Amino acid sequence: MKRTTPIVLASGLLLLLGADALAQQKGKTNIAAPAPWQIDTLIHPIPTNRAMFTDKVLQQVKKADLRDGESDHKIELEDATVSGMLSQALLVKAPRIMIHIENMDIPHQTKIQYHKALANMLRRLNARSSGPDDATYIKRSVDNFEELMLAREQNRLADYVKANDNIYTLDNSELLDDHPELKSLVFASVGKAKPEMMIRRLPDFAKESYADPVIAAAAQVMPGTILTYASSTSVLSAAVRRNQDPFVKVIVAIADKAKNPQKVLPFVAQIYAGKTTIAEIDGIANDPKAYFQALVNLRMQGQSVADKAIDEEINFRGLQFVRVVNELHDSPAPVRFKSLMDFNAEDLYFMMIGSQDEIYTSSFTWMFDRMMEKMKPVSGDAFLAKVQKSHFRTFLRMAAGYNKLSPFLASMEENAKNELMKEFVANLEQGPMDDLEDAVDVADAFGSINDPKLIAFLKEEIRTNYEKKANEKGVIVYALLYTIFNSAENAEQLNAKVSDLLPPITYVPYASLKDEQGDIVQQVFFYGDKDGMGAYKGYLNLFRSAKWKIEQNQYWAAITSTGANPIKIFVNVPLPEEAEENDVFAQTKLQQYLDDNGIHPSIVIHRGHSYYLPTTLEHLQSSVKIVILGSCGGYHNLSKVLNSSPDAHIISSKQVGAYAVNVPIISALNDVLVAGKDVNWISMWQNLSKYFAGRGAGINDLFSDYVPPNKNLGAIFIKAYRKQAMLMGKQD
Known part of the structure; x- marks a missing residue:
């Protein structure tokens, strides 16, 4: 079906209604004349000396139209919601912005600047895929572009940027090239909020002064990337090495002085605090057992800085021990597990978590039983407290999957067990909208739990958390979990309950x-x-x-x-x-x-x-x-x-x-x-x-x-959550 307002792409012109129609509208009594940026038709033809710039915009619109393989002024994909969002943003709103630029009473060069920025934005958006998350991002980017442009022209740019110092303003920051102080504000603000994303973009702005706060923020959560940049010979190295942040300077020192910089890096916070030295960590780096145990001890201290780097190193080093055990799966237990005999309960805990994607069933069950033996007389809840409850939802999900949850819970008093399982399903609304790891662990674990009493307890806790309605993420998470939990044993019933969000889950x-x-x-x-x-x-x-x-x-x-x-x-x-x-x-x-x-x-x-x-x-x-x-x-x-x-x-x-x-x-x-x-x-x-x-x-x-697939509750949850979040306009 054709759109009700067809777009004519010809000779660089996009003319929906002529100036005569506009004059007639202005002639009506008691109707306030719309502002130029509210008129979706060209007031005057586009002059030849700007047509080459509007042509580039229209070329990108036409490219967007071909997302579904046909140039027919609509984007038709399997997901109707995604189709509607993409069609509206790229085929309707973007060309209208071009018309609004032409209609505004602004200098010729300013119009060219806006057209160029619009074409560049569309080029970036056309490089994205057509998934639900991308559709939401594209819609918000196009909306932001026009809002940012109008804020410039209405002398309220500073207020708008301060209220919208987000990823969309950053991606449209070409419109802020004439306002370096505001551009710096956006980069610094987004750099603090999303350092992982911003540090990957550092090559685009490494020479700018606003790169400094981005590097400092990223050093706290991605020290490995900063180390890589410091060790290079590119402009990125210069950007890191000029940084005056003390923590960044420690990372530079590790790059310059450590024999094993990657192994020393997880201890960067300890070195920064003066609790250890680069030389001391270098001294144990080549002893796999001593180094792994040092990492575990570091993690158990509740270190908040560089947690991700510590976890990654623990997972990698622990996985090496588990792989040896996996490879010896046909050997007698004394031979197969000999290399793990001297590790304590905490070491085994982190090994199991770190190897979750590769560990064999027999490897997990032996390591779990050994952990339980080694941790005596400490109860399960006290043990989890000792390991700072690090990734405890992942551990409980794995234990449930390998039928070991019951013996772990049996090591606790009833009250402690209930408190742990309450915590297991609580606070899933925390974190960004796209952070679902904990919720997926809960969904997956539920699919493996066979204890009717525990199942009933978890269902009630999910309902209680939903009723709190802490935020919009929590509403979606707990509503979906409640639906899944109450239908998990009846695939057809679950299929019916999520049919508004997903294609059939019981068949293809x-x-x-x-x-x-x-x-x-x-x-x-x-x-x-x-x-x-x-x-x-x-x-x-x-x-x-x-x-x-x-x-x-x-x-x-x-x-x-x-x-x-x-x-x-x-x-x-x-x-x-x-x-x-x-x-x-x-x-x-x-x-x-x-x-x-x-x-x-x-x-x-x-x-x-x-x-x-x-x-x-x-x-x-x-x-x-x-x-x-x-x-x-x-x-x-x-x-x-x-x-x-x-x-x-x-x-x-x-x-x-x-x-x-x-x-x-x-x-x-x-x-x-x-x-x-x-x-x-x-x-x-x-x-x-x-x-x-x-x-x-x-x-x-x-x-x-x-x-x-019909019992893969984690996958079902992710798909349903993403669709529901997109429908609510909350997933970036």
């Missing part, structure tokens, strides 16, 4: 998996370690029948169904990791082929260890509707999947994926697709459960760690 329509050519396209990622090479051969063997045709080259295999329902599967060859042309090279070659031929997968399958997962996630597209990851243990992986593929149904495992489980799941999915049927997760999982029940206790236990 067959038609939605087809591309424009009517094909269902899968992309499968393999990696070049020993396990990956063996799994690749086994995977191809699944398709050596009359139902399929396999074609191979040196980089990938293309598998095509031969029946009535066309399915195309593209699989990269897992080339040896050490080779110059390795698995990533093969994946890149395959991706280039798919891109060049306009092939967009609707199904992505990750076949590899968790540490390869980030590479697979880089290839996800908005067209993907089903993602099989094997391992996807936490919020960050779920969030990354849904950032790229907002409607994806995610099959994940609480541990590293198992070949003996992956193959039957993939085969079951392909059988449904070959038959041309909708992918119904409930019936598929019922059939798989029967199959694995007859395969022995070991394999059945592995299968029980896999979570179907």
Whole structure:
């Protein structure tokens, strides 16, 4: 359907109504004449000496119109709300701003300045994707542009900037080039509020004086980035080294004096406070056990500065110990866990949290039992207090997932247990709107809790927190959690309750998996370690029948169904990791082929260890509707999947994926697709459960760690939250 107010893009002119119509409107009695920036039609034709600048604006509008592949004055995407927001902001409001600029009684050069800034803004916005978060950002950026421009012309710019010192004003700060003091104010203010984001933009303004407060603020939360800049030879190094902030100076000293700067960095606050020295930390940096324990002790002191750097280092170092245990999974326990015997309960706690995306079930359960033994006679609540309750929601979620929550809670008095679980679901409204890690931990944990009394207690606490209505984030979080908690055991009921926000969660329509050519396209990622090479051969063997045709080259295999329902599967060859042309090279070659031929997968399958997962996630597209990851243990992986593929149904495992489980799941999915049927997760999982029940206790236990999309409460929560926040206009 055409828009009611068509835009004419021709010869650089955008003329909706002529000056005669405006004159008639002014001639009416008792009607105040609108201001020039309230008139959505050109009062005068655009002069030739400005047409080249308005043409650039219109070129960007036309580019925006092509977001859905068609130039038809509307943006039509699967999400109607996103379509409406993008169409209004980019195809309606942006061209109107151009008209308003032309209509205002301002100098020729000022109009050119505004047109150039408008075109630059649209160019930036066109580089963004079309997800819900991006749509909200685009709408607010366009609104901010006109408000900022009018504030300039109405001599109220300072007041507007002080009231709107946010990311949108910063991104439109080209309009503040003539007001350096206000531009500095915005950069400094946003730098303090969002230092992680601003420090990544430092190359754009490193030489400016307002870079100094941004660097100082970022040093408190991203000292690693400041260290990297200080160690470089670019203009970024000069910007950091000229900074007079004492904390920044300590980071520069670490860059210049430490033998192991990256290992010394987590102790920057201790060095700054004079509690230790660079040389002392260098002295333990090469002893893995001593260094890890020093990090844990540092974290237990409740250090507030550089927490993120400390956590990252603890997670990385702890993961190395867990990987050794994982690799020895076929060895007797005394051999397998020998390297962990001398660690205390606190060390084991941080190891388990840090390895949440890779730890095996058997590794976690042994480490948990050892932790419980080592922490005696201390109760669970006292133990959590000792570790500063660091990521305690993640720990409780993992314990629930591995059926260890009950023994942990049993170590406490009843009152302490209730207080802990109250805290577990409390204060989820805190933090920015897009900070959902704690809420997702709660949602995921609930899906693994079997104690009816505890379930009832948590439901009541969620209801109580909702009724407090602390803020808009809390309203959304607790309303969704309450809905999910009260329908978690009935997938159809949950499906009905979130149907206003999400596509079906219990099934994926067959038609939605087809591309424009009517094909269902899968992309499968393999990696070049020993396990990956063996799994690749086994995977191809699944398709050596009359139902399929396999074609191979040196980089990938293309598998095509031969029946009535066309399915195309593209699989990269897992080339040896050490080779110059390795698995990533093969994946890149395959991706280039798919891109060049306009092939967009609707199904992505990750076949590899968790540490390869980030590479697979880089290839996800908005067209993907089903993602099989094997391992996807936490919020960050779920969030990354849904950032790229907002409607994806995610099959994940609480541990590293198992070949003996992956193959039957993939085969079951392909059988449904070959038959041309909708992918119904409930019936598929019922059939798989029967199959694995007859395969022995070991394999059945592995299968029980896999979570179907309709029970992936964390993913369902993230999708519903983002949609609800966008509808309320609250998600940036």
